[in-house]
Amino acid sequence: MPYISLEDNHLTVLNLFTTDAPEKQDSLVAEMTKIVQAATYEGWMSSTVHAGVDSYGTANFIQWRSGEDLEKRYAGEEFNHRTLPVFGEITTSIRLLQNEVAYTLTHPSLNGKVEVGPHRDDYTAIEVFSVDAENQAELIDALGEGQKGIVDAPGFRTHVVLRGLRARGLEGSFVVSYSQWDSKETYDAHREQPEDTWPIGRQKADARIKAVVTDSNVNTYRVKLTRAAGDE
Incomplete structure (x- = not known):
């Protein structure tokens, strides 16, 4: 299974899709699953498909x-003549975010992994923050x-901060927070405290x-599929 680490120096890509109906989210997951299961791209390392919980949509966490x-x-x-047109028909927005890992934190029970x-x-909660370029380091x-x-928050498992490098579907500089919790209840309790x-x-x-933040949006997810290069 994939790990997120400061030391690996992978390019981390988050493909975030939103949609407006549960059946369209199901279609997004199905289409992404087809792509991930067949992936043999040069330099591709892993993909993890997430299905939206609080809002309809998907996230694909990809390491290159x-x-x-x-x-x-x-x-x-x-990509240009099949993938994008198919997703364009069932989404309300597409953001393809390229990042590098800037910070990780785990509960002591996870031994830093x-x-x-x-x-x-x-x-899983994924929040995207827009920020002026000169304030990106401060936000990170x-x-x-x-x-x-x-x-020390009840239910906390891991927290990752990603430095935005470049993007399609999002203008300007950005930072991403990717966090894992043991349940929706503990995550919501932390947010609503x-x-x-x-x-x-x-x-x-x-x-x-x-x-320093100029805009932000968040959604929560459950992981549906992970596949890495070399997996059968």
Whole structure:
């Protein structure tokens, strides 16, 4: 199963799709599953398909050896004349985000390892933050080291901050938060906790985040499928 690590230096791609009906989400998952199960692209390392929970949509968390390998995929006939048209018919938005891992944090029981896959039954939250380029480093620090106290939150498993490099379907600089929780209930409880009861570290980090973020959106997911290069 794939791991998310600072040391691996993979190109991490998040393909985020939104749609407006449950049957369209099912179609998105089915189409993404077909692509992942047949993947043999040069430089492709792994794909993990997520189905939306709070809002209809999907996320594909993909690891590539390099940006050059990804661009070959984007330039191909299949991607431009089949993949994009098919997804265009059943989505309301498409964002293809290229990133690098900037920060990871895990619950002590996980020994520093961030693993993704349906066998873990994680409740996953993905939040995309828009930010001016000159404030990207500040946002990464506020979302990462600034929030390390999240490790004590009930139900917390892992937290990853991704530095946005370039994107299709999203203008300007961005940062992504990818976090795993043991249930929807514990994640919602953390999000909905009254601000006046937050630990001081969380209050300070939130103030720093609000000071630089220009826009943000979040959805939650369950992992449906993982496949890595070399898997049968």
